[in-house]
Amino acid sequence: MKVGILAGEASGDLLGAKLIEALRERYPDVQVEGIGGPAMIAAGCRSLFDIERLAVMGFIEPLFRLPDLIKLRRDLYQHFIANKPDIFIGIDAPDFNLGLELKLRAAGIPTLHYVSPSVWAWRQYRIKKIAKAVDMILTLLPFEAEFYQRHHVPVRYVGHPLAEQIPLEPDVLAAKRALCLDEKATYIALLPGSRRQELRYLAAPMLKAALIAWQAQPNLRFITTHANEQRYQEFYAYYKQYAPDLPLEFFTRRSADVMAAAEVVVVTSGTATLETMLYKKPMVIAYRMSGLTYQLAKLLVKTPYVGLPNLLANELVVPELIQDAASPEKIAHHILDNLHHPEKVAAIKQRFTDLHQQLKVDSAKETVQAIVELFKK
DSSP: OEEEEEEOSHHHHHHHHHHHHHHHHHOTTOEEEEEOOHHHHHHTEEESSOGGGGOOOSSSHHHHTHHHHHHHHHHHHHHHHHSOOSEEEEESOHHHHHHHHHHHHHTTOOEEEESOOSTTTSOTTHHHHHHHHOSEEEESSHHHHHHHHHTTOOEEEOOOHHHHHSOSSOOHHHHHHHTTOOTTSEEEEEEOOSSHHHHHHHHHHHHHHHHHHHHHOTTEEEEEEESSHHHHHHHHHHHHHHOTTSOEEEEESOHHHHHHHOSEEEEESSHHHHHHHHTTOOEEEEEOOOHHHHHHHHHHOOOSOOSHHHHHHTSOOSOEEEGGGOOHHHHHHHHHHHHHOHHHHHHHHHHHHHHHHHHOOOHHHHHHHHHHHHHHO
16 A cells, blocks of 8 residues: 655644554555655655645745745645555645645545644635545544534544543653653743744743743743754744743653643644643643734634634633733733632643543544545545
8 A cells, every 4th residue: 555645744743653653553564655754754654855844834924935835736746646646645734735635636546634624713615625625534623524514525533643642641740750850840831833933923922921920939940842953942042032041941842741741831722732631731822923914814713712622612711812912921820820720720620631531532543444445445
């Protein structure tokens, strides 16, 4: 079996790696190539291009990278036409993947899109393109599958792999020991995202908020983790600029331990909010983008919440600080509020436990079964 695959960022890389491992159990000789990050490469994917070329976000920013992205998609298309896979799997990155999937499917290659675009939230007209581009879409969240069913698009809800991997009761002490942290100290995690642009907008307010919280409660300690060495170095430069005295410890590719060890997590919007929820951590969701991108988003986004925990719960369980609201003062206020109100935190953890149990599906088995069904058609 030969599989074409493409992931566009760190979260997709992790999903792709688990998928490749599950596929290899069913098809030991499976060949996988496309674009992947370090996790997918370690799982056996031959990455034709660097995943960093796809690390763009927002509405406006990708326009500056458009010539390179167009060339990259053309090169991938030509490669897969010359070396036809039995199936192509696009993981997330919808603006890039759907265009490629549309052309590959037209050329007779079955296509599967893993991780639904937020079409249920904004730009719902994209459902027509999705229906043409994919033979099936795999959703990680139950409310997404319901949306596609209403629009008669082949869909399978496969659950989120993280819900299977992360225990219902995370071991805080084991996480602290794994990171060589003080077992008795209170740690706040700062997770500004895996993209350079996210660091550009969020590093300063997160670090300044940490300083405010530390000044109010000097016993606090802080931890941060990054997707790769490059992001680590970039965030470290912001740290030296904005908060050089802050007691902050740096890690690379240790998100699971960092989340498990923390009392409160300050996190950017995206998959990391779901992971934080599964670790049962109270969180402060903070997100900033360019002014123009934000104005466009306000016009286009149709959901009341941006954080996945709040979307799953269909209520505001944890605070969302977007754009100007993501100020150091407000972030710090919510950090301290969680520390000072244990009864509130207990209610959040119980809500997160209930949501975790709803998401526990044998994701790898469901995903591989969907691939097998398309492969045998």
